[in-house]
Amino acid sequence: MKARVLVTLKSAVLDPQGKAIEGALRSLGVPGVASVRQGKVFDVELDTTDAAKAEATLKDACEKLLANTVIETYRIEFVG
Amino acid sequence: MKSAVLVFPGSNREGDVARALELVTGVKPTLVWHADTSLPAGTDLVVLPGGFSYGDYLRCGAIAARAAIMDAVRAHAARGGLVLGICNGFQILCESGLLPGVLVRNARLRFICREALLKVERNDTPFTRRYAKGAVVRYPVAHGEGNYTADADTLKRLEDDGRVVFRYVMADGRRDDTQVLNGAANSIAGIVSEKLNVLGLMPHPENHVDPLVGPTDGRALFESIVGALERA
Numbered sequence: 552m553k554a555r556v557l558v559t560l561k562s563a564v565l566d567p568q569g570k571a572i573e574g575a576l577r578s579l580g581v582p583g584v585a586s587v588r589q590g591k592v593f594d595v596e597l598d599t600t601d602a603a604k605a606e607a608t609l610k611d612a613c614e615k616l617l618a619n620t621v622i623e624t625y626r627i628e629f630v631g
Numbered sequence: 632m633k634s635a636v637l638v639f640p641g642s643n644r645e646g647d648v649a650r651a652l653e654l655v656t657g658v659k660p661t662l663v664w665h666a667d668t669s670l671p672a673g674t675d676l677v678v679l680p681g682g683f684s685y686g687d688y689l690r691c692g693a694i695a696a697r698a699a700i701m702d703a704v705r706a707h708a709a710r711g712g713l714v715l716g717i718c719n720g721f722q723i724l725c726e727s728g729l730l731p732g733v734l735v736r737n738a739r740l741r742f743i744c745r746e747a748l749l750k751v752e753r754n755d756t757p758f759t760r761r762y763a764k765g766a767v768v769r770y771p772v773a774h775g776e777g778n779y780t781a782d783a784d785t786l787k788r789l790e791d792d793g794r795v796v797f798r799y800v801m802a803d804g805r806r807d808d809t810q811v812l813n814g815a816a817n818s819i820a821g822i823v824s825e826k827l828n829v830l831g832l833m834p835h836p837e838n839h840v841d842p843l844v845g846p847t848d849g850r851a852l853f854e855s856i857v858g859a860l861e862r863a
Binding site: 565568619621 | 689690693694697726731732733735736737738739740780781782814
């Protein structure tokens with residue numbers, strides 16, 4: 552099965568890259584953008600069809616490597 | 632004194648630190664490849680050098696922190712062995728959990744390559760015993776992600792336990808948390824572990840050891856390590 556893992560900075564953590572993108576959008580004249588926070592997306596293919604097992608594997612992957620939980624949080628979504 | 636300098640794909644300061652160690656201790660360190668599973672027998676000091684391990688992919692130091700050799704480094708640290716992480720080495724130590732917190736993108740997003748002024752907050756660690764307490768020293772910095780961050784509880788614990796060893800200071804030696812070159816919390820440039828045997832710092836003491844290239848403020852850090860090991 553296929554999954555998407557989203558890793559984003561915790562809201563209390565300053566995101567200078569997001570701020571720079573926000574500034575660039577403003578200077579391009581893109582209207583109505585209040586703020587931008589940048590994150591990461593991982594598309595993962597798993598060799599199981601068991602959703603519970605897949606979720607446990609991905610949680611493990613997030614805790615061990617994909618996210619640094621000091622500054623980031625993660626969300627797991629199943630696609631397709 | 633036996634030192635081991637770890638080499639990850641993308642490390643690039645291993646030569647600088649090996650040269651500094653040989654200059655100060657008279658002994659060539661052993662370079663240890665990241666895929667090895669053990670350190671040379673009798674290793675006193677492990678150095679994680681600067682560079683861009685794994686091209687800074689995912690997060691700086693994240694992949695190197697999970698390398699095979701790191702289990703041996705953790706065991707060495709648990710035994711009280713000395714570990715020094717410089718720049719990318721500091722990032723790897725944070726990612727591996729040997730030191731708390733994390734180094735994120737510099738606050739003003741620029742790569743900073745220049746000399747920094749640092750205050751030596753304590754001289755009772757194995758890494759700083761040859762400095763005067765409160766001394767202001769010059770080390771070069773060269774990093775894009777040196778902005779030290781940790782949650783409020785961790786920062787408080789570090790401060791309460793006096794684990795901040797190096798702090799960025801202004802030209803007059805004062806600390807100004809609003810003007811830190813990279814935005815680091817509490818002007819933190821380097822911290823030690825609880826048992827004082829693991830030091831991580833962003834600036835490069837190994838590049839200020841030879842009068843031929845400039846100041847030699849970094850020499851005392853390596854001399855401190857020699858002294859600490861002789862005493863042990």
